[in-house]
Amino acid sequence: MSRIGCLLPEAPSLPPPGALLQVALAHSPRVEEASTCVYLDAAGLEGLFGDEPTLAERLRAAALAEGFSIRVGVAGSRLAALVAARLGAGVAIVEPDGDAAALAPAPLSLLPISEELATRLERWGLRTMGELAALPTTGLFERAGAEGVRAQRLARGDDPRPLSAWRPGPVFEESVECEWGLEALGPLMERLGAMAERLCARLAARGLAADGFEWTCRLADGRAHEGALTPAVPLTESGAVTALLRLALEGRPPRGIVRAIVLRVRPTRAAAAQESFTDPSRPSPRFLEATMNRLVALVGPDRVGAPTLLDSHRPDAVGLGAYAPLSLRRGTSAPPRRGSTSPHRGEGRVRGPVLALRRFRPPAPAAVTVASGRPVALRSSRLGGRIVAGVGPWRVSGEWWTPHPWLQDEWDVELADGTLCRLAHDGSAWLLAGVYD
């Protein structure tokens, strides 16, 4: 007969990450980590810790010693143990074969079921697990399918799934001792490259990818040079890892002779993605990551990215967002960017030939001659000449409700040499906003 213990953190003293698991592992070899609690296999622990109430009190005391408090429930199934812990007063023990009775008054909201089934059960007027357990199984299957029957079995304290035992993850770390010391970056990178290759091979063998790197170089004078980097996408290729490490170390090299190197990798589950033959190619994460790093070093971090249209009518209200081609897949839409375009400035719809504006950033100051209220000549550092045609003014304004309102009159004009440009007058000066091209 299985006996499951549930360790449920009690507010307000929530445990630090991993602490609850450690408390459970100190008492049972089989432990399952859930999203809000930890289950342990309580069967066969009498010889070590005494009966179940004693075990529960011991678990609470161990948690208190770690600085947080928990509720403990022990029952024959996970759900009954969770309900006992949640509804009980500190320690709640459900007698063997008493799970159904213990679950009967519990609300249906504690059942791990889909939103659709929960809504359906609510429409049927069901409120407690006891009411669900009392329904005829055949009729429930006809109306709610297999999920309904599974929910009913859980409500009756019949949980067929065994504990999914927690196992410690493998440690991905490589270290090298350098007897003679490494003074130059080249030999150091050779060692790091070899270590990265071994680590990537171990990651790939487990279907994992590197989500972060940390390295420590022990220097000859006893100091330590430490560094870390997080790639934009999880990596499995040693070449890309080595390139990133090289870039990072070139930017901040160790100040001394390196005697030992330790390279640690933070693993993550590599997302499996099936590319389609019909999809257009997109940059490989490996190359793109390195290219983006070099671009940022070349032009500056605030000058590279995907353009975004800000939610404003102010002229040239654009920003630069993160460029993430991996989120672009046919049939799926990328999540909307914050402050991104509003629908009327919609993009992605192919239209007829559209006249483009080339902007001057910042707008160039201009000297404009006005006759009869219309500009007739333009002179600026960018271009100038007689204005042969023009339309305007188009008054644009906004943010008058803020301390920094803006207003300007725009003109579209044609110069004598045929250049089409946009002028703006902000009330005090003329500006050359751009050229139509």
Place this chain on the structure above:
Amino acid sequence: MGIPIESSPPPGWEREGIDGLLGLFPPGRLSEVVGSRSSGASSLLLALIARITTAGGQVAFVDATDSLDPDSAAAAGADLSALLWVRCGGRLRVALGAADLLARCPGFALVVLDLDDLGPVPASTCIRLQRAVEDTDTILILRVARHREGSPASLVLTTRRLGPQWMGLRPLTRLAGLRSEIAITRVRISTLSSPGRGQGEGHWAVEWSLQDVPSGAGCAGDRRGA
């Protein structure tokens, strides 16, 4: 019996829109778009970017003079999230370096180096860029104001302004668009020919229309005269 009257284009002009024109840019080669101010060269590039990004391709735009208007790109139909915009702030060497990096990053369907009147670009740099995209599917386009002799570009398109289009009689009421002519001035690829014409003889007349993109105005969403 009346004779049907229809306006016919001037000799040498194609009337099938710009779709055929946009399909001319060869992958794995350097192409050049040459045009002075208000000649329609930027509009041509935005049309190409819109065509590629809506098909799911990724585009890198090296903006040497910080002059790209994302509003215009969105109005042309470009998917801005598939566009990598590199602003170089008028620095020629930085722009050339950025274009070199992007040309060597496989996976971009189109890499545009928009220099406008910045330059001149050394021929050796153009050759280096050309070599970087060889044997790839990347279209590499150099947009300049003036063509430079010795360029290794496989395709050179020249845009020329025909004139603006205004709405309304005198007084004019608004700018409707721009008419420009695009001509193939050099083709160095044996498999490429302009539709229906011999190599080097293709001409297109394109009317670029000014979209009513509200560039302003909480109080005036449309561009009306004040």
